[in-house]
Amino acid sequence: MKLLYYTATGNSLYVAKRIGGERLSIPNLLRRGKCTVEDDDAIGLVFPCYGYTFPRTVLDFLSAADLKSNYVFAISTYGAKDLAALSLMEKTASKFGISFDYINSISMVDNFIPRYSLESQIEALPSKGIEEHLDKIVADIKAKKRHAPSASFIEKRSTGKEQPSLTFPPDVDSRYEIRGCVKCRTCMKVCPRGNIDIFAEERYFHNCDFCMSCIHNCPSNAIHLPDEKSTARFRNEHVQLREIIESNNQL
Ligand SMILES: Cc1cc2nc3c(=O)[nH]c(=O)nc-3n(C[C@H](O)[C@H](O)[C@H](O)COP(=O)(O)O)c2cc1C
Incomplete structure (x- = not known):
């Protein structure tokens, strides 16, 4: 399995570590122009949610990527609310010929300091059940389960169609x-x-x-x-x- 990840403060890297496999950073792949990735078993993308979408660097990678595998998945880490970010990711990736067998998200510490103090985020941590949620995601991927985003109409409307x-x-x-x-x-x-x-x-x-x-x-x-x-x-x-x-x- 190959895990392609983007991280600023480590949440997404930690998720990639927990899933296992060979880790490749998306900025490094882009810099080296190595956007064709093959793995018979599985390829996963792990990245943070930014403004109900995802980082521009991840968009750059998607636009250049050729992912060859029997099972392709995407996991987004977020803090407070990701609304329809996964649906937007699915739609954007499909424009570049990438389709996901499994797509999911996990709430962790929100590092967006213009909106939240880290103190309040750390206090809220125990209620998030991160390890339990991660166990479930890891088991799903191991079992090659399928999962599609399920945003409501209102969530989709609030997310909008904006790119990062x-x-x-x-x-x-x-x-x-x-x-x-x-x-x-x-x-x-x-x-x-x-x-x-x-x-x-x-x-x-x-x-x-x-x-x-x-x-x-x-x-x-x-x-x-x-x-x-x-x-x-x-x-x-x-x-x-x-x-x-x-x-x-x-x-
Ligand atoms: C610019 C920016 C925008 C963000 N927007 C959202 C958001 O819309 N919804 C949300 O729940 N978290 C948001 N976050 C929080 C991150 O998604 C979250 O903390 C993520 O786990 C960070 O991943 P990393 O540690 O791998 O960098 C945002 C963070 C940043 C820096």
């Missing part, structure tokens, strides 16, 4: 405020789009997914949003900074 690029424009990075940077370059290494150069006149190149990997993984907590709900930051407890760097490093 419209929800969060690539120059969303102009909102970032830097306070107390020690120039360790971690932000440059954890960015899945190679969108940062702290030594350049303008640090961000306006090619941003708004994944907030730079914000959450900064060892000095130097990157802020004017509307962040608190200054607390997050990385999934089962994932180390080194693994985020290995997944996203474009240097």
